[in-house]
Amino acid sequence: MSKIKIKDFNLFYDNFQGLKNINMNIEENKITAFIGPSGCGKSSLLKSINRMNDLVDSCVTNGNIYFDDKDIMKTDVTQLRKEIGMVFQNPNPFPMSIYNNIAYGPRTHGIKSKEELDKIVESSLRKAALYDEVKDSIHKSALKLSGGQQQRLCIARALAIEPEVLLLDEPTSALDPISTLKIEELLQSLKDDYTIVIVTHNMQQALRISDNTGFFLNGELIEFNETDKLFTFPENEKTENYITGRFG
Amino acid sequence: MKKNKSDLIRYLFFLSAILSIALIILISFFLFKEGTVIFKEVGFLNFILGKDWSPTNTPSSFGILPMILGSLYITLIAILIGGPVGIITAVFLVYYTKDKHYRFLKSIINLMAGIPSIIYGFFGMVVLVPAVRYLFPSNGNSILTAGILLSIMILPTVINLSEVAIRAVPRFYYEGALALGSSKERSIFKVVLPAAKSGVISSLILGIGRAVGETMAVVMVAGNQPRMPKGIFKGARTLTTNIVMEMSYASGVHRNALIGTAVVLFMIILIINLVFTIFKERNVNG
């Protein structure tokens, strides 16, 4: 079943066309990877899904993106972002305690009871496989955590508002291999409950964790297929060149 | 040859730095030398806690508590109004204005900073005093009027320093909050502003310093009665205005008492600056 449908989607930054006629269906409870050389539009598409591009004044789009068959442009943007969580390339925990980082989202969406917040904080940390490491320092500053822990905290923070979709933009590119592995394992364990879209320029990562992969080049979606197929029998010559490392 | 030239420039810089330090020391030295005479004559505590200021009576009395409280109340009102308005304006400048409007607003604010205080005082006299007289049962020359006028005068200080502090907060905090479905306002007030806290607080402290030291504008609207303040709708005298009103004719002990007033003012300013430095340091250390 597709959770997100992207139809004839174009995106411009002023006169520069960043995305060209994108069509793709993102399946529920699967991990979808976007790969491609940098500057090909992966982040632009990801940020279009939760409308973070609304912040960019020069950005204009046409075509449609449907989330559960609702046009995202016709959805209330805060509600949309509650249902579609996002994790950024560089870990960006707020300069406050671990607890308050995670409680921020639920509080935003109206949860006030301390007991309930306590419960959410603990369960989010557990889901993000961070609980055991931080359970004694939950009221300490989140900035004291290591980079890998900070990124898992950001995932926990996103999970705390119970989204249905999780968007991740190169979440491991700033992390060491061990932290990267932890996050990859985490994402695999989350996919039963969430629909995950991950941008990566690490092809091994896409191969290891994703079910479907889209290959982008110069703003176009060149090929979109099951990950195994795309990497073993690419249909398009450009895809083949890219995955065999002949460019990019 | 080239090296000599850069050495020379370095000495010049060094010399100007030394010069300002020397000036501060010189000012402090003479101020304290002349200003502390009164502390010996009437006693430091009697001087700053005395409730009666009647320099020309016999026997005369030199208590500056009324002026200390006058400065305190007026400054408090100024910061209670000017602080929030200034911070919100800074938020507006950073998060709600487009480039063109920003530059226009910014030049207005810089202009505000450059207007001489006597002009503010004139504005206070012809606009604020009648307005306060009309709105509240009073003659208009009051603590409240002076506080309102000062709240306007400290705006450029609060706005500019808060703006710098808010801009220094990395954009990804703001975006991270928005991505959680938080509204723009909530993201700014719950995430960005707390992250800019120490810088914003230093802007308030500097604003307080500005308000405490202001003289000419205050003297035109505060009423200037040298008595214990009797409510915000009544007049009061501040430390600065006490000096400016009487210095021209004072002599002897009276004159010493005015210089003593300046010393107290100077000490207050030093403390404010110390607190400011502490907060600024904290901002740097994250």
Ligand SMILES: Nc1ncnc2c1ncn2[C@@H]1O[C@H](COP(=O)(O)OP(=O)(O)O)[C@@H](O)[C@H]1O
């Ligand atoms: N805010 C922006 N303003 C103008 N151009 C942008 C902006 N963001 C991205 N671009 C351009 O759009 C293209 C795609 O960028 P992006 O989506 O970030 O690519 P990727 O994530 O694949 O590296 C790039 O050429 C980039 O320079």
Ligand SMILES: [Mg+2]
């Ligand atoms: Mg990118």
